[in-house]
Amino acid sequence: MIELDHLTKRYGGYTAVDSVSFAVRPGTVTGFLGPNGAGKSTTMRMMVGLTPPTSGSATVLGVPYPKLPNPGRHAGVLLDASAQHPGRTGREVLVLGATLMGLPGTRVDEMLQLVGLTPAEGRRRVRDYSLGMRQRLGIAHALLGEPEVLILDEPANGLDPAGIHWMRGLLRRFADRGGCVLLSSHLLHEVQAVADELVIIGNGRIVAQGTKGELLAAAGTIVRGPDLDALVRAFELAGLRSSARPDGGLLIDASIEDVGRAAAAAGAVLTELRAADGAGLEEMFLQLTAGDRTEVPA
């Protein structure tokens, strides 16, 4: 169980995290989503006591994280897979963690095997690891102490598609055994497949939270056609609001049947007609991310 109560962090006049409250229940995977710089990492550092909050509080298993005796045995934490001494071997990183937590040395090799790092890879220095291998090492480190809670910041970053698929399975099984998982990502698709609950943060504030089912519930209808202008006019005639999507389709705030009838009445051609299925969530996410886009369109 992780509980955040109005957690807030200000740096001078800048509010990085603004009164964030949510709970992660046992047996669930909660996706913590937001664009880069939204305050995800700051929130997670406050959860584990590395960053002192300006106000508000966070508890893990009912107590503030720093008060947990031998916290590594209760909560597995991966805040930044690259925050490792490049001169240490992957195995050595795990040996240090296991020694600190008072675990038998056999646990180290079990974890290397679990995350798919071979004994030869374990003997290599972290300097020579790809980002994906560092993530696997970080996940192994988080799982070392057989924790009940996992707090993972962007664990899918740098993993290949097979690796992301593997990690989803691992987190799913962890939660199904009663574990409690919080994982952050700046990509909706990365967590959509595994998360039960979603918390979406933008500019330090929670903009949406709830179960995946609630948030992804069909919000409107998507259509495509060869002549979008004709479609827009057809929907205006029928009194339906439509908005253009970045991928070239239209999102209409109405049922599939109403949209189909409106198009038929105006004689407009449709090439696609379907329920939006979370398109609203994606839309919101794109808008949140749009603010920090810097690239110039070609």
Added chain:
Amino acid sequence: MTAVDVLGARPADTGIPLGRLLRVELRKLLDTRAGLWLLVAVGLSTAAAVGIYLFAAEPAELTFRDFVDVTVMPQELLLPVLGILAVTTEWTQRTGLVTHALEPSRGRVLAMKFAATGIFGALAIGLGLAAAAVGNVLGMALLDGNGSWAYGAAGLRDTLLVQGLSLLQGLALGALLMNTAAALVGYFVLPAAFFTLFTLVDGLQEAAPWIDLATSQDPLHSHTIDGVEWVQLIATTTWWILLPLAAGVWRLLRREIK
């Protein structure tokens, strides 16, 4: 997925004992190339200093005390680097994110870093004394050296003070700056700058023992420290080691770990 259980039996609720923290901190000083080679360098330079002195000095000067004094020189230069690395790598390599997620008490971790570097420092001094003894025996046997074993409690005290203070200076700089490069520059450049300042400016020469750490430690090196020189040593130790140490510890215990 292997048969390994992700969720095992519930662990017992005990904190991390200091002994385990110390073991981890000792290991961290040895398990990187930088740390390992630094300790190898301490060993090799100690042996080399004894070797060179054996053949460079006059037979009359081949005494245990002189041998010990030459082992102090390279160690005094290298041990503070050990202290610096012990503290700064957690910040420069950002391993503090992992260390303090496992042991939230920064004070306990820092105390065991001090203990771990202290243990290696004591081993280095022990090695220096042993190397000096070997040098003295070889001097007597091969070069008709003086061979005096006179050293005494005062000699050992001076050596321990010089080495202990230099190690503490490294730890203080590391804690204050929390950055390997900055702390190394601070350690090697500041004394040189002060040496230049105090030799070039006439009016400052008299004040030097009260302000310059190296000048106030000269009587320790020559084993002649007495009277007011003790007060001067305490004064410069306060300015250059104790105050930076206090400020560094204060800062380190509070700084946000990113």
